[in-house]
Amino acid sequence: MTSSRTLRKGSLAALALSAALVVTGCSSDSDTESSSTAGGSEGGSDANLAITFLPKNLGNAYFDTSDAGGEEAIEEFGGTYAEVGPAEAAPDAQVSYINTLTQQGVGGIAVSANDPEAICDALNEARDNGVKVVTFDSDTNTDCRDIFINQATSEGIAQVQVDMIAEQIGDEGQIAILSATANATNQNAWIELMEGMLAEDHPNIELVDVVYGDDDDQTSFDKTAALLQTYPDLKGIVSPTTVGIAAAARYLSTSEYKGEVAITGLGTPNQMRSYIEDGTSEAFALWNPGDLGYLAAYANKALIEGTITGAEGDTFDAGKLGEYTVDADGVVLLGDPYVFDADNIGDFDF
Amino acid sequence: MSNAVAERTTVRTYKNYSRPWWQRAFLTREMAIVAAVIAVYIVAAIMVPNFAAPITLTYLMLDIAAILLIALPMTMIIITGEIDLSVASVVGLSSVAFGTLYQAGWPIPLAMLAALVAGAIAGFINGFLVTVVGLPSLAVTIGTLALFRGLAVGILGTTAVTGFPDTWTDLATSKIPGTPIPSVMVLFVVLAIIFALVLHATPFGRGVFAIGQSSEAARFSGVRVERTKLMLFVASGTIAALAGIYYTLRYGSARGDNATGLELSVIAAVLLGGVSIFGGRGALHGVIAGVFLIGILASALRLANVTSDVINIITGTLLVISVISPSLLAWARSARARQRGRRESAGGTPAVTAANQASPDAPASATQEKEAQ
Numbered sequence: 171m172t173s174s175r176t177l178r179k180g181s182l183a184a185l186a187l188s189a190a191l192v193v194t195g196c197s198s199d200s201d202t203e204s205s206s207t208a209g210g211s212e213g214g215s216d217a218n219l220a221i222t223f224l225p226k227n228l229g230n231a232y233f234d235t236s237d238a239g240g241e242e243a244i245e246e247f248g249g250t251y252a253e254v255g256p257a258e259a260a261p262d263a264q265v266s267y268i269n270t271l272t273q274q275g276v277g278g279i280a281v282s283a284n285d286p287e288a289i290c291d292a293l294n295e296a297r298d299n300g301v302k303v304v305t306f307d308s309d310t311n312t313d314c315r316d317i318f319i320n321q322a323t324s325e326g327i328a329q330v331q332v333d334m335i336a337e338q339i340g341d342e343g344q345i346a347i348l349s350a351t352a353n354a355t356n357q358n359a360w361i362e363l364m365e366g367m368l369a370e371d372h373p374n375i376e377l378v379d380v381v382y383g384d385d386d387d388q389t390s391f392d393k394t395a396a397l398l399q400t401y402p403d404l405k406g407i408v409s410p411t412t413v414g415i416a417a418a419a420r421y422l423s424t425s426e427y428k429g430e431v432a433i434t435g436l437g438t439p440n441q442m443r444s445y446i447e448d449g450t451s452e453a454f455a456l457w458n459p460g461d462l463g464y465l466a467a468y469a470n471k472a473l474i475e476g477t478i479t480g481a482e483g484d485t486f487d488a489g490k491l492g493e494y495t496v497d498a499d500g501v502v503l504l505g506d507p508y509v510f511d512a513d514n515i516g517d518f519d520f
Numbered sequence: 521m522s523n524a525v526a527e528r529t530t531v532r533t534y535k536n537y538s539r540p541w542w543q544r545a546f547l548t549r550e551m552a553i554v555a556a557v558i559a560v561y562i563v564a565a566i567m568v569p570n571f572a573a574p575i576t577l578t579y580l581m582l583d584i585a586a587i588l589l590i591a592l593p594m595t596m597i598i599i600t601g602e603i604d605l606s607v608a609s610v611v612g613l614s615s616v617a618f619g620t621l622y623q624a625g626w627p628i629p630l631a632m633l634a635a636l637v638a639g640a641i642a643g644f645i646n647g648f649l650v651t652v653v654g655l656p657s658l659a660v661t662i663g664t665l666a667l668f669r670g671l672a673v674g675i676l677g678t679t680a681v682t683g684f685p686d687t688w689t690d691l692a693t694s695k696i697p698g699t700p701i702p703s704v705m706v707l708f709v710v711l712a713i714i715f716a717l718v719l720h721a722t723p724f725g726r727g728v729f730a731i732g733q734s735s736e737a738a739r740f741s742g743v744r745v746e747r748t749k750l751m752l753f754v755a756s757g758t759i760a761a762l763a764g765i766y767y768t769l770r771y772g773s774a775r776g777d778n779a780t781g782l783e784l785s786v787i788a789a790v791l792l793g794g795v796s797i798f799g800g801r802g803a804l805h806g807v808i809a810g811v812f813l814i815g816i817l818a819s820a821l822r823l824a825n826v827t828s829d830v831i832n833i834i835t836g837t838l839l840v841i842s843v844i845s846p847s848l849l850a851w852a853r854s855a856r857a858r859q860r861g862r863r864e865s866a867g868g869t870p871a872v873t874a875a876n877q878a879s880p881d882a883p884a885s886a887t888q889e890k891e892a893q
Contacts, residue, residue, distance in 0.1 A: 228828060257828045260780055261680075262771050269579040270822045273570045287682040288771035291693065 217475045218277035219249030227259040235520040239463030261285035268292040278470035282307040290314040302473035306466040316480040319466045321457040328363035330455045330507040338432035342374040343405035350385040350411040383414045390417035409435035419445035439518040453511040549794040550806030564820035574700035584815040585704045586763040590786045592715040593756040595807045600731040601799025602657040607760040608782035609668035610642045614764030616672040619681030619774020636761045643757020647750035673776030681774040692769035716804045732799030792842045
């Protein structure tokens with residue numbers, strides 16, 4: 171009795187598993203076929219232009235946008251696009267995906283690293299097997315990848331924020347900065363650069379205070395209210411953090427200062443859309459993740475085709491973005507930050 | 521099968537004499553999982569491109585080594601009817617302890633020892649709260665899950681300790697010469713043999729099963745219930761710390777958030793391997809097969825370009841099936857028994873049949889009652 175039942179249970183389980191694998195296995199077969207034909211038929215060259223994007227995690231609007239940019243580029247030059255990734259952005263979660271890609275023999279990987287060290291061995295094993303590795307958004311150690319696509323420099327970020335606030339308040343008057351935490355490395359570097367730029371190029375703008383919203387929505391909201399009460403003549407607020415700018419804009423949009431006090435800084439289109447549309451904020455900046463993915467794909471193509479090696483001074487063509495040069499340590503700079511305003515915000519969803 | 525010992529005497533007597541030894545050894549739930557592992561491996565090797573390559577096994581074993589290690593004590597804890605949810609946090613804590621001490625200039629073996637001691641202390645805290653204070657292990661280890669993870673992240677913040685010597689990191693990812701099998705599997709096999717002997721061939725192991733069946737009955741039979749549980753929690757913490765050291769060296773990075781969520785992978789594999797979440801039932805070879813089943817499936821599905829969400833859905837479905845299948849089988853068995861009971865009662869001996877039929881059903885209905893709660 172028990173024996174026959176256990177047997178039946180075992181065979182049933184095995185059958186179900188096999189069925190699941192057969193189904194997925196079949197679909198994968200057709201995938202690999204199409205990828206190999208696509209890879210082989212392109213432009214008469216034998217370069218393997220199968221490029222896979224490996225974001226920090228799937229289901230993240232920022233990486234959906236960057237990977238869509240990569241897909242656009244890969245379609246332009248006739249490669250094969252794929253995207254894989256873990257559900258959670260854990261430090262080690264990308265390793266098994268990199269190993270899998272190595273086994274599949276893809277041409278290139280474009281990865282945003284969850285940990286600069288943890289995926290190093292896996293990436294180097296991939297490179298030993300002829301896979302080209304481009305990092306974007308978040309770099310690994312320099313000896314684990316061929317090229318890093320850097321989204322922006324500190325100077326570029328500081329400059330675009332100074333330019334925006336100067337334009338929005340007519341290059342004159344009191345401004346304040348609403349930052350993240352008091353010891354946030356990135357924000358402090360940008361603020362220092364902005365102070366220098368303001369003193370040098372905008373003598374009529376007075377930076378009256380730097381306050382810290384701790385990257386917490388409610389704290390940032392309260393600090394904005396306090397700033398406006400403390401400085402009745404305040405003409406603008408710069409918030410170099412996405413949490414801060416959204417909280418400040420939310421406060422301003424419902425207050426008497428709406429349209430009187432400018433708000434700008436670094437934000438994402440989805441958080442800022444309603445405040446751009448109702449006129450609370452004229453413009454804010456960030457990089458364009460779509461362009462970031464697009465450039466990563468073209469850099470990967472140039473590496474796969476062997477036109478560049480990632481050495482300093484190498485130049486390559488990046489489709490609609492033009493020509494790019496590799497800087498020291500294999501870094502390619504995307505360019506100046508991207509300014510979002512009422513005219514272009516509708517084109518973005520992240 | 522020593523787990524048969526733990527089952528009801530009536531069942532054991534029936535089994536021992538009605539079936540030859542090979543049936544008792546091979547026609548079990550555990551062997552069904554082992555068969556499933558082999559079936560899935562063969563199907564995947566045929567269907568999925570690149571899966572048959574030996575390197576697949578290397579990557580697979582490197583990936584599941586930490587789960588395999590932690591599953592050994594976890595199996596025993598779940599058999600006693602308790603649970604340890606804090607293991608992944610202990611992995612993180614041990615990783616941070618090991619990394620911080622290495623950074624402070626301690627020699628690697630000493631830093632390892634300290635990390636193991638930290639894990640043992642963490643396990644002791646769990647065990648103390650469960651056995652001496654008498655709190656439910658589910659509540660205790662949910663608390664220490666947060667506590668140990670908080671300590672780990674608190675010590676290192678969002679930074680990581682890297683730059684471990686190559687000799688050590690290479691050791692963690694090295695292979696046994698001439699095979700695709702990672703060296704860390706030697707460590708696992710040694711520990712697995714020890715745990716299997718302790719669980720299936722010693723009075724201590726029989727005590728573990730007895731506690732899971734009924735801790736009251738076990739106590740009256742002379743099993744030192746509290747001491748047994750305390751030892752198991754300390755073992756769990758120590759092995760989790762060992763996994764933390766492996767984890768750190770494998771990825772070359774000591775971080776507070778290492779192995780976040782690993783406890784669920786471990787528990788999923790243990791349950792898939794045939795251990796009852798209500799305690800009292802299970803065997804180590806089933807658990808090891810359960811870990812391999814999840815690992816092989818994930819590896820094959822990744823190679824077949826299936827997304828992580830779908831992989832989670834498939835392993836989740838498997839787990840649900842494996843947990844409800846005993847109840848379904850028990851229901852089917854009792855339904856059949858009732859049917860036969862009706863038939864035989866028409867023959868004229870209702871009382872005797874009913875009494876005979878009641879006993880094999882008893883464990884099943886007990887399980888169902890527990891679930892109903």
